[in-house]
Amino acid sequence: MKKYNFYAGPSILPQYTIKNTAEAILDFAGTGLSLMEISHRSKEFVAVMDEATALFKDLLNIPEGYSVLFLGGGASTQFAMIPFNLMNKKTAYLNTGAWSKKAIKEAQKMGEVDVVASSEDKNFNYIPKNYTIPEDADYFHITTNNTIYGTEIKEDFDINIPLVADMSSDIFSRPLDVSKYAIIYGGAQKNLAPAGVTFVIVKDELLGKVERDIPTMLDYRTHIKKESMFNTPPCVPVYAALQTLKWLKNNGGIEEMYKKNIKKADLLYNEIDRNPLFVGTVAKEDRSIMNVCFVMSEGNEKYEKEFFEFASSKGMVGIKGHRSVGGFRASIYNAMPYESVEAFVQVMKDFKNKI
Numbered sequence: 001m002k003k004y005n006f007y008a009g010p011s012i013l014p015q016y017t018i019k020n021t022a023e024a025i026l027d028f029a030g031t032g033l034s035l036m037e038i039s040h041r042s043k044e045f046v047a048v049m050d051e052a053t054a055l056f057k058d059l060l061n062i063p064e065g066y067s068v069l070f071l072g073g074g075a076s077t078q079f080a081m082i083p084f085n086l087m088n089k090k091t092a093y094l095n096t097g098a099w100s101k102k103a104i105k106e107a108q109k110m111g112e113v114d115v116v117a118s119s120e121d122k123n124f125n126y127i128p129k130n131y132t133i134p135e136d137a138d139y140f141h142i143t144t145n146n147t148i149y150g151t152e153i154k155e156d157f158d159i160n161i162p163l164v165a166d167m168s169s170d171i172f173s174r175p176l177d178v179s180k181y182a183i184i185y186g187g188a189q190k191n192l193a194p195a196g197v198t199f200v201i202v203k204d205e206l207l208g209k210v211e212r213d214i215p216t217m218l219d220y221r222t223h224i225k226k227e228s229m230f231n232t233p234p235c236v237p238v239y240a241a242l243q244t245l246k247w248l249k250n251n252g253g254i255e256e257m258y259k260k261n262i263k264k265a266d267l268l269y270n271e272i273d274r275n276p277l278f279v280g281t282v283a284k285e286d287r288s289i290m291n292v293c294f295v296m297s298e299g300n301e302k303y304e305k306e307f308f309e310f311a312s313s314k315g316m317v318g319i320k321g322h323r324s325v326g327g328f329r330a331s332i333y334n335a336m337p338y339e340s341v342e343a344f345v346q347v348m349k350d351f352k353n354k355i
């Protein structure tokens with residue numbers, strides 16, 4: 001039976017990425033060696049790193065003065081690396097969920113954190129608005145897409161202090177004005193590559209302005225100087241990321257991806273709003289186009305398990321909501337075809353007709 005992969009992360013990747021990476025694992029670039037066993041200093045792998053960096057910059061239109069890094073450690077290591085590199089005394093954070101909270105916790109180890117607003121009062125089902133960002137903070141940190149709760153900040157903020165964004169789960173899903181940001185980072189395993197590589201876009205001129213002695217591996221300048229090759233990079237995930245970047249380029253780039261993502265999200269949210277069995281959990285204007293969260297409507301909670309089993313029997317995988325929200329979450333990342341969302345919507349309709 002065909003499987004439809006709605007996992008939140010690690011999650012669906014283009015077949016192009018999976019196939020090309022599998023081939024390179026058997027024979028990498030005609031070397032007769034596996035991608036897993038070749039030196040990261042070989043000219044063949046250096047070419048992969050260079051091309052991935054260049055294509056990443058090209059697809060996002062990254063201006064001069066920014067570096068793109070591929071590191072290990074996951075987005076979670078960035079939670080500490082950011083304050084290590086940018087924080088003198090005080091920073092500001094927007095608390096929009098579990099990942100924001102983890103980022104805040106790391107920053108608090110290094111100084112004063114002004115949490116300017118939080119949506120925790122309503123289990124993070126909306127994005128706070130109308131708050132004041134302190135001008136004396138070294139940076140303002142946001143999580144643009146809240147993978148667990150299905151909320152998303154869909155605009156590039158114009159603020160007076162450096163803006164730092166965790167874009168683990170919405171990078172490459174919409175056009176982005178990188179010039180508005182100081183740092184954009186994320187784990188690759190939501191929309192780019194298998195787990196193991198972390199991307200960081202960093203504005204070079206903001207570095208070197210803190211007093212503290214930064215551990216070598218946690219200093220962005222180490223990795224900028226060595227072009228992500230200071231230590232052994234996660235070679236297989238970087239190779240896979242390059243394949244996804246090529247796939248994006250071959251499929252019309254981010255503008256085209258964005259159009260498709262809007263179409264997919266509209267289709268699914270429309271069914272959630274139309275079908276009396278289901279109800280969305282998120283304020284409509286803040287609905288994520290990547291992670292679609294919903295629960296059974298009032299009075300229909302008793303059907304939750306039955307819907308899950310019905311959907312599973314039709315090949316729908318990874319649709320259980322995060323334990324802190326409950327219900328269902330369908331993650332519809334870039335690689336998810338429109339037809340798969342249609343198939344899921346059909347399952348929702350069929351279930352309504354069946355009960």
Ligand SMILES: *Cc1c(COP(=O)(O)O)cnc(C)c1O
Pocket residue numbers: 009073074075076077099143145146147166167168169186187188190
């Ligand atoms: C998954 C996720 C993370 C954690 O990433 P790791 O690479 O596992 O550390 C952080 N932030 C967001 C928004 C995520 O979706």
